[in-house]
Amino acid sequence: MRIRTVCELNLTGQMQFKAIFFIAATLIAAGLLGVELNLLARGRAAVRLLEQENRQQETGNDHLAGEIEGLRVSKPRIDALYSRLSDTMIASRGTSSLHINSAPTAPLTGDSSSFESAGIAGFTQAGLIVQPVRVPNGEMSIIYEAGTAGLEFHRLVPLLSEQENADLFLYFDKVLLSRPASIPPFSTDPTYLDTRLTIRMLTAK
Amino acid sequence: MKNLFLSPERIILRSYQRELVFRGVGFIVLIAAFLQLPILFFALTAWRDYQAQSDRKVQLLATENELESKLMAFKDTRQKLGQIQQWEPIIRGRLPCGAVLAAIEQTVPADAVLEKISIEAARFQALPVVGGTYRVPEVYTLSLQGSLKFGHADELDAFTNELKKRLPIGSQLVRSKLLEGTENLVPFLLVYSITPAGNYSALGVQRIADPDRL
Numbered sequence: 001m002r003i004r005t006v007c008e009l010n011l012t013g014q015m016q017f018k019a020i021f022f023i024a025a026t027l028i029a030a031g032l033l034g035v036e037l038n039l040l041a042r043g044r045a046a047v048r049l050l051e052q053e054n055r056q057q058e059t060g061n062d063h064l065a066g067e068i069e070g071l072r073v074s075k076p077r078i079d080a081l082y083s084r085l086s087d088t089m090i091a092s093r094g095t096s097s098l099h100i101n102s103a104p105t106a107p108l109t110g111d112s113s114s115f116e117s118a119g120i121a122g123f124t125q126a127g128l129i130v131q132p133v134r135v136p137n138g139e140m141s142i143i144y145e146a147g148t149a150g151l152e153f154h155r156l157v158p159l160l161s162e163q164e165n166a167d168l169f170l171y172f173d174k175v176l177l178s179r180p181a182s183i184p185p186f187s188t189d190p191t192y193l194d195t196r197l198t199i200r201m202l203t204a205k
Numbered sequence: 206m207k208n209l210f211l212s213p214e215r216i217i218l219r220s221y222q223r224e225l226v227f228r229g230v231g232f233i234v235l236i237a238a239f240l241q242l243p244i245l246f247f248a249l250t251a252w253r254d255y256q257a258q259s260d261r262k263v264q265l266l267a268t269e270n271e272l273e274s275k276l277m278a279f280k281d282t283r284q285k286l287g288q289i290q291q292w293e294p295i296i297r298g299r300l301p302c303g304a305v306l307a308a309i310e311q312t313v314p315a316d317a318v319l320e321k322i323s324i325e326a327a328r329f330q331a332l333p334v335v336g337g338t339y340r341v342p343e344v345y346t347l348s349l350q351g352s353l354k355f356g357h358a359d360e361l362d363a364f365t366n367e368l369k370k371r372l373p374i375g376s377q378l379v380r381s382k383l384l385e386g387t388e389n390l391v392p393f394l395l396v397y398s399i400t401p402a403g404n405y406s407a408l409g410v411q412r413i414a415d416p417d418r419l
Contacts, residue, residue: 018226025230029237036244043251050258057265064272071279071286082285085292140337157310161303169295172302173342175324185318185352185390202295202339 088167089204120144120199122163126151128195140204143173146197152190153177169202294332297403298341300324300373304408305347305399308371314364316357317393321350346379347372347397352390358383361393368397371407375400 071078120130123146133143151159156177164170176196183191211219221227276283302324313319326342353360365381380396406412 018224022226022230026233029233033237033240033244036241036248040244040247040251043248043255047251047254047258050255050262054258054261054265057262057269061265061268061272064269064276068272068275068279071276071282074286075279075282078282078286078289082289085289085296136340138337139331140334140339153306153310157303157306159303160306161301164299164301164303168299169292169339171299171326171342172324173326175302175306175322177306177323178321179319185320186354200340202334204335 085168086204089169089202120146120201122159122166123197123199126155126159128197130199133198141200141202143201144197144199146195146199148195149180150192151195152192156193156195167201171200172197173200174198288335291334295334295339295341298330298343298401300326300342300345300399300401301405301408301410304405304410305372308408309349309368312364312367312371313351314353314357314360316354316360317351317364319349319351320392321348323348342401345399345401347395347399349395350392351395352386352392355386355389355391358391358393361395365395368395372397372399373402373405373407375402 123144124130126148127150128146128148130144130146133145135141135143160172160175164172174197177193179185179191180194183189305324306322309319309322323346325346325348326344327346328343329340330343331338332341361381361383365378369376369378376397376399378395379398380394382394384392384394386392
């Protein structure tokens with residue numbers, strides 16, 4: 001009886017040992033493989049990330065090269081256009097001291113009023129009476145109201161076109177042309193229109 | 206009792222060799238060992254790829270530095286281009302009023318006379334410029350008041366359509382109305398809404414960026 005019990009105990013111990021041995025071996029093998037596969041996956045992910053970064057860098061470099069080439073090719077046009085645009089801009093802004101209805105033919109001296117006068121010289125020379133208007137806060141512009149009753153339509157149109165061509169930032173916020181009541185319709189006499197303009201020009205800082 | 210035939214070591218060894226559990230463990234060890242080969246292969250491949258990509262990164266960064274230094278030579282041009290781009294919406298939003306008046310002059314019928322022409326900007330949008338803002342209108346209203354000779358009222362439609370063709374794309378006729386007149390004249394009123402879209406070729410205006418033909 002005692003021998004049998006000892007044998008049973010030995011058998012149970014052996015079974016336990018085998019089970020533990022098997023499980024431990026399986027776990028160790030699986031763990032090792034798992035760690036290796038994980039490291040491999042991380043490595044591949046790092047390679048992919050680097051590859052993606054390189055692709056982005058390559059795209060950025062291509063973009064940069066394209067920009068350089070574009071700037072190189074377009075440089076003369078950009079310079080010319082910039083000169084044309086910036087030259088037309090009124091150089092400074094400040095309180096105006098306009099000589100109303102006078103032709104400012106004096107050379108520009110750097111004085112702000114001279115610059116401003118130069119901006120509307122064409123209008124004053126054409127005989128328009130020009131009056132500065134208050135500029136809204138923060139706006140980089142000078143605004144004038146101009147009027148005349150001494151220009152015919154066929155003289156007014158080239159004047160406006162000429163001034164628009166001379167200053168590409170010149171805005172006519174309001175143009176009002178009306179035939180005087182004293183002139184009947186279809187009259188063959190010269191018709192001097194009542195002209196009212198609101199002129200706005202961009203100024204540099 | 207002494208075992209006369211087999212030593213305990215021999216029994217244990219035989220047990221390791223023949224029992225299913227130990228065979229299973231041996232199989233697992235063999236599988237794990239065998240799997241080391243592809244893992245090693247992929248690890249080497251990954252390492253090689255990583256090295257190649259790292260080298261490429263260094264090259265690309267060197268190229269970028271080289272390009273940046275080249276770009277510095279165009280700094281001035283770049284600034285000018287940026288400034289032009291900032292001005293672009295201001296120039297695009299400007300309706301060439303002179304050209305509009307010229308278009309009216311060219312399209313008005315011989316039997317019509319204009320009494321009042323009004324072009325008025327509205328719905329201003331403040332755009333940022335150096336030192337502040339500049340207002341740019343989003344819409345212009347063109348109003349024409351005039352008269353047609355009696356019996357020529359049908360010419361208003363032709364005038365309306367012809368003028369609309371000359372106005373910038375997107376212009377709309379808001380109002381076209383014949384008014385009560387005298388025995389000789391039929392007054393009319395035309396109102397157009399013009400959205401300044403930057404393309405004024407219909408008015409015969411040359412693009413600013415185009416070179417002068419002179």
